[in-house]
Amino acid sequence: MKNIKKVVFQGLIVFVLIVVLSACSDESKNSNSGGDEGDGQVLNMPLGSEPAELHPGQISENLSVDVLTQVFEGLTRINQDGEPEEAIASEIDISDDKLVYTFTIREDANWSNGDPVTAEDFEYAWKHVLDPDNAHTPKVDRLYPVKNAFEAKAGEVSIDEVGVVAEDENTLVVELESPVEYFLQLTANPVLFPIHKGISEENPDWFLDAGEDYVSNGPFTLSEWDHQSKIELEKNDEYWDSDTVQLDKVNFFIVEDNNTAFNMYQSGDLDYVGDPTGTLPLEAVSSLDSEGTLNSDEKAGIYYYLLNVDKEPLNNKNIRKALALAVNREEITTSIIKGGETPALSLVAPAVWSENEEGYFKDGDIDAAKEYLEKGIEELGYSDVSELPSMAIQYNTSESHATVAQAIQDMWKNNLGIDVELENMEFAVHIDAMDEGDFQIGRFGQSAEVADPLFILEAYRQNSGYNFTNWSNEEFISLLDEAKFSIDSDERYEILREAEEIIMDEMPVLPIYVYKTVYTHKDYVENIDITDLGFVQLKWANVSDK
Amino acid sequence: MDQKEYFSKDSFQPITVLSNKEEEIQRPQRTYLSDVIRRFKKNKLAMFGIVVIVLLAILSIFGPKISGYDYFTNDLSNNNKPPSGEHWFGTDSLGRDIFSRTWYGARISLFIGIAAALIDLVIGVIWGATAGYFGGRVDEYMMRIADILYGIPYLLVVILLMIVLPQGLLTMIIAMSLTGWINMARIVRGQVLQIKLSEFVLAARTLGSNNIKIMIRHLIPNTMGPILVTLTLTIPTAIFTEAFLSYLGLGVPAPLASWGTMSSEGLPSLVYYPWILFFPAFFICLVMMAFNVVGDGLSDALDPKEKR
């Protein structure tokens, strides 16, 4: 009996040793990663989490976009001035009714394995996304402006009837449903990137790991994907504009914790830290700001509270307006968030409409708020604030959401005498509750993926996407429809202004502040471009002075 | 066979039993208790611990009144200020007075710490002692139930509790008690497995003590040391589990403060505004120090073998 025990015990020790040793030898394999010397120009960046997938048509979250934009290239690319310009397409011809786009594919555009990029690759990629049997296409709606795209995805028409045709190897003709003004922005979006037809047909799982089959057409190639740890990009010599590209290597280190990423930056492990591939810790922002090393770029996104118009007292427009006017946004942006954010007084961010810096109402207009409140109380048939049904702000767990919510709670209490409760929830629980309409005031934020007012306002057409308010307004909808088919920019602008005015008057959404892309980098890092949509582009970056 | 012949039934006569306690031989209880108190009082360090706990309890009741600030009013123009004559412990990111928040926090944290510790103590000790003492199938069933509770992902349980039960202290204590007692039960069981084989337990059993009495009089007092040590660990664990649960939305709703939430909120500003973390963390350490010396004093005093 004793012997058995002894054997078991010794066996256990041997087992543990073997496991530990084998794991140690594993680790030595990776230990020389991140070596900078002799690799030319190397940029080290954080990445806030492991990307869910690196297939352009199948992306489900923004961090994938930040990697894919370096690795692939669409017909257009957003240039350093924020405008879409020709990329894989060398020429773009737009019909007078703005419904037919003819793209000429660059002769020298090649895949990283040397094959030419053809119009067919685009057609294939788009139809792959629109294939009704392909479930992994969370962002398929980026393609819906293309004629018959929605119907094809729904299985109502054949995929062959979608308005995209490769007329010959270098000519791609796209027919649109309506004259969407922002279509050339969309062609710079990963969902509309090409994929290598031959490889994708042969190996549908080509995108799951770095390797021979991971063929791309952008400034960089994906050379290594060490899951949950590191993504390594290398300069793509086959890229048509590779002379512009100066970085030889980019390391994305997957670091989930903001403070850790910032510490790594301070110790020199990273050359860049902050949005969009990570977030700066709230506390570090103000100290960087006083050092003068903080960058705060414009971004087309807004942090807001959604008001559920089905719940009393939020069903009353005047109460909603009272709540909106009683928030002193300036105090929040200067004392709490501090990353150079500005008060949001509209739905469309000033990055898209610069006149929205003024907005539709005055920030912290307490007197007007009190008037609205009184009117609202009267309309609802109450005699005093204290009789209003109780309200709660619901937000998902995060230090800054909690701080902002507590500040607003205090403002409403002092300015209006309204006591709201705070409900902190785990992320999925929060989203689920909003989706079910089981909330009163819910925190939300939106960064537009297309810098166009129509694209942003479309979200409020019905209860979906970024909008859980149950608010709907027929006039608003008909204005959107009108704007959709307008081909005159000025007219379109007027219509959309009117639509935004309606929603700001009804106030189902309570804008709080305008997002900024907040980041910092070492002195020797130059020309990292952050688009207004908050995506990073490394095509022009260099670290030559490192 | 032959022997039976010598002792027939007639050879014996029943004697009258006055009570069934007749055969028990036990030390009178009073001397033990007074022993404990006497020994405890002699321990200066432990008495100091008691003083600290009482002081903190008093401060948690009257502290907020001294400073004249409440725990919720924001003053954004005065946020993140270091300790000063105005705000003795400084202010936090919303400009609230940390001194007041510390004492409001003390109420919640001390209550939760002590409540969780008591629940863990009662369930854990009974569970562990029963399993260890009876052994066999009873042990197997009871300990496997503990394993199962330990094996289910706690976060999932918490998420569901959050939906089923209202936000608040009671829910939080339920969430903590679900698994909190398991360590205690394991340690008590391990000790009982060993002690139940001791001569004095055998003696007590032979002398007619029943199972419950053996557990209460012999087994548990002799495991008191590890029990008290585990208990003192339960308190800080509860204080920080509270922070974790509040973080998930199960705990006390903001802007109510507790030491756990205050320290986890203060952690990111460690480098820039260290006082936000320092004060709650310092008081947690102080309370722990006090509870531990009291626990040590108690276990010295409770040890039936210690005669000093």
Next chain:
Amino acid sequence: MIRFLLKRFGYMLLSFIIIISLTFFLMKLAPGGPFTSEENLPKEIEEKLNETYGLNDPWYKQYANYLGSIAKWDLGDSFKSRGQSINDIINRSFPISLILGFEAILIALSLGVLLGVIGALRHNKAPDYVAMSVAIFGISVPSFILATVLQYVFALKLGWFPVARFESFTHTILPALALSFMPMAFIARLMRTSMLEVMNQDYVKMAKAKGMQSKVVVFRHLLRNAIMPVVSFLGPLVVQILTGSFIIENIFGIPGLGFEYLTSITNRDYTAIMGITAFFSILLLVSILLVDLLYGFIDPRIKVGKKEAH
């Protein structure tokens, strides 16, 4: 012994199935799903995804699928990380947590026992107070504060260690330290108390009276008998430490199993939740069995699983 083991395996299997089943139902009841994201999916896409992943099947079918895949130990693909199988995720992240955990347990056990023994042998004298102050500090400072402070002081300010990531042995030192502190402190406290208790036992007094040398007494009698509560505590603790701590792995940017476990739950990555829970509970149940066997080593009188006649 063999009979006890066989019976025990039966109970363990039953417990395992109960853990898996309860986890399945809790997971299904939890709000949100693997496709919950900030930007709501178009309804038709969500429907299609649910269909592809079998989420539209009746619950008993999904349940049976999970049981089957766990029985075959082919845990399926993650919902969140496309194309990565749960087996791969465990195989990749567990060794990392294992190394950290192993170092942490080594530190905790050796230092903890040492501090405890010092405390007990020099009871109520200066070394006792020092040892116990360290221990109490360790108990009352939670790992997330300790890890942050260690990282700031030793990696960022002094530059002795790397800040984060898992690349070499030096990368493991700070996280292992942070991980070991609480168990170390607790072991020290437990050890000291139970040593004190054992020191008052008659057989120890007897050994001393017989003239046995102090050192021999410590090793032959005291340690062996005092370590019982530490062993009881160690079983589940070892599993918890070896499978990784989310907090430590998150702060030090280490792709370990603890990190995967927690994110699988927040992501509602059903296959990952089921697979990692199964893996975790097997380790847990086995380690608890080992603890029971270890009792027999330490004190041969103890026979777990035998019912004493009362």
